[in-house]
Amino acid sequence: MIKVLKNLSPYKWIVWGVVALVFAQSMAELFLPTLMADIIDNGVVKGNIPYIWEIGGWMLLVSAIGAVASVFASFYSSKAAMGLGRDLRQKVFKHVGQFSLQEFDEVGTASLITRTTNDINQIQQVTIMMLRMVISAPIMLVGGIIMAVSKDAKLSLVIIGAMPVLVIAVMLILKYGIPLFQQVQKRLDGLNLVVRENLTGIRVIRAFNRETEEKARLQKANRELADVSIRVNKVMAFMMPTMMLVMNMTVVAVIWFGGIRISNGAMQIGDLMAFIQYVMMIMFALLMASFMFVMIPRAAVSAKRINEVLEMQPAFKDDGTAKADRNRGTLEFDNVTFHYPGAEEPALSNISFTAKPGEITALIGGTGSGKTTLVNLVPRFYEATSGTIRVNGVDIREASQQEIRSKIGFVPQKSILFTGTIAENIRFGKQDASDEEMKRAASTAQATEFIDQIKGGYAAPIEQGGSNLSGGQKQRLSIARALIRKPDLYIFDDSFSALDFKTDAKLRKALKDETKNATVLLVAQRVSTVVDADRIIVLEKGKMVGMGTHKELLESNNVYREIALSQLSEEEIA
Structure with missing residues (x-):
């Protein structure tokens, strides 16, 4: 007292x-x-x-x-x-x-x-x-x-x-x-x-x-x-x-x-x-x-x-002052392992890969394979137990959390919107964004089609948690919020799951031009979403069991082939 x-x-x-x-x-x-x-x-x-x-x-x-x-x-x-x-x-x-x-x-x-x-x-x-x-x-x-x-x-x-x-x-x-x-x-x-x-x-x-x-x-x-x-x-x-x-x-x-x-x-x-x-x-x-x-x-x-x-002290603090701008747009995992507190088995074990600007690196695997855990380590929501994660060539522990997160456009698995207007939610990613930037981000995210139909347009109100919008609409606004930042690294954590196949395809095509100078880390459940990725990482029980292109993995990786066969026909795979 x-x-x-x-x-x-x-x-x-x-x-x-x-x-x-x-x-x-x-x-x-x-x-x-x-x-x-x-x-x-x-x-x-x-x-x-x-x-x-x-x-x-x-x-x-x-x-x-x-x-x-x-x-x-x-x-x-x-x-x-x-x-x-x-x-x-x-x-x-x-x-x-x-x-x-x-x-x-x-x-x-x-x-x-x-x-x-x-x-x-x-x-x-x-x-x-x-x-x-x-x-x-x-x-x-x-x-x-x-x-x-x-x-x-x-x-x-x-x-x-x-x-x-x-x-x-x-x-x-x-x-x-x-x-x-x-x-x-x-x-x-x-x-x-x-x-x-x-x-x-x-x-x-x-x-x-x-x-x-x-x-x-x-x-x-x-x-x-x-x-x-x-x-x-x-x-x-x-x-x-x-x-x-x-x-x-x-x-x-x-x-x-x-x-x-x-x-x-x-x-x-x-x-x-x-x-x-x-x-x-x-x-x-x-x-x-x-x-x-x-x-x-x-x-x-x-x-x-x-x-x-x-x-209560945070599990980790900002000890570094380095600027994360040495190798812009790069993401590197170097033998990273992560344990949740109190867990007997690691959620991730010995993860290593490098993603470069202009490339799309996709993560795929079954439920509980560690996909979301992996992407949560990048903005330092959790601290890796061992190994090193580098963003733009800098160990994320050597730079402040604010510095690291300013380089990332993050779209979470569960779309979170805030009370306010559509414009305010998109500008959440960049408060001083112009109307032109906002509309460009919305257009790339395929959100313009429903925004124009809503009474009030960009000034239309959003209720708590976005309860007056559908799941797909919330996802597209979350994507627009990340795009408006124009970051060095985009993280899409299963962010296309509520979209229909047509919108999914249009969105991925629009994202290619928008993210050509940035690295994209994409978590997906659908094989159709990752089929064009430059690199697909297959996870199973927290371990990397395969890495390569869609074609390479179909030929050499049984886990990926099982996932693909469960979603696509033999003709589509061929």
Whole structure:
């Protein structure tokens, strides 16, 4: 928690201002009972009307000072807490942006969303309470005790008798509450995971009539969260009645013993009323402290989860400063091997090949053969376990990730589009691209034909995830986004799978002219897509089992021939 609160340093003057305002508010509240005692003993009892008006005026002034201080303290404490939350979100987002895919796999997207939203909200709320209560409660407690003792030291023994009960209640709450708060956040992660999977996979769920099972799954996650939350609230519900019972019993005891002291002439009526007010202040101070003891552990759990993300170091960092422009457009794999964390067998083993500008290098193989894994190593989404990958003649570990990725036009296996317009999504690859460049990229990607038919054209809106477009349309826009960059290396990760054969053929023909000065790395399932490639690499279980042209592989490679026979007739192969 302390590590997180260190982020309040930019707001230190606001925090000190809140401290001063809360101090002024507390002093005003502590002074009011004394003025009340004075107005009763020297004004009301003696019938001194002018004195009542005079002291009453001072009470109004002190109350106004306390009210103004309270308003500004609330405003500035909220400003500091909201600023802390904003800074933490930016810090977490920036840090997570440096993660490799390995860290995303380890933490989980649902958990990262929960930590960035719910956990930081918990910290914000507790920060506001801390800025107000952590300062106010001790002042009210100590000040209330001092003022109560000054009114009647013997009657103050009643307060001492009540405190052990309150302390025991708070300790019990802490003992049973903290583990439950940890469970709440974990169960919230689980609920977010189920909700996220259901919303993103709604088409599959409906297609397979799995609504009932998914509802049951959600109800289970929801019930688990509800059960823990109910247990937490039961613990907290125990606190309030206990505090109020002790508080009211203490007031009854004060009135009882105070009445005896007044009848004996050892205490005045005004002092007893002031004493009761100070007892209430002391009890409320303890009540605020108990609330803090309940809320801080929960915030501490959230702070720990935030710190886990901020302290998590990426599997690899930018250590190099080399410029990737020695041999433009070249891609080289030199004996590359890659293990996924925790996997027994390597996903790729001893991969070696060289691709040059103007050439199309295709990757083909069965499901799980390592095609997507291989292309994910090039932009350094994962770090190769051993071996060397060179882009433009430079080891990708010797150049920054930004430098390497600026040379690549990447079209992922799953087309990802962003909310905005068609133009904005194409220009995602190059923000300062002209209209002419944008239209040329769209034309090459065979996207013009459907863009011209959509109302609004390039200004037509795209919904979240491109849900208002077909799979083929999304793929073509993803390809246009890569083409507009005019990079040295194009990576197409099974990017033509949603296209019909006619569009596929037209696109590959248009790409030849557009990419003639660049290297193309092409992952495909269709033999028809790779048939014209300059080099076809055949993968099986993460190993290269063949490399050559379509004709060469048909003659010499059984794996490739099996793939070709499963898709093409003997006449087409011949």
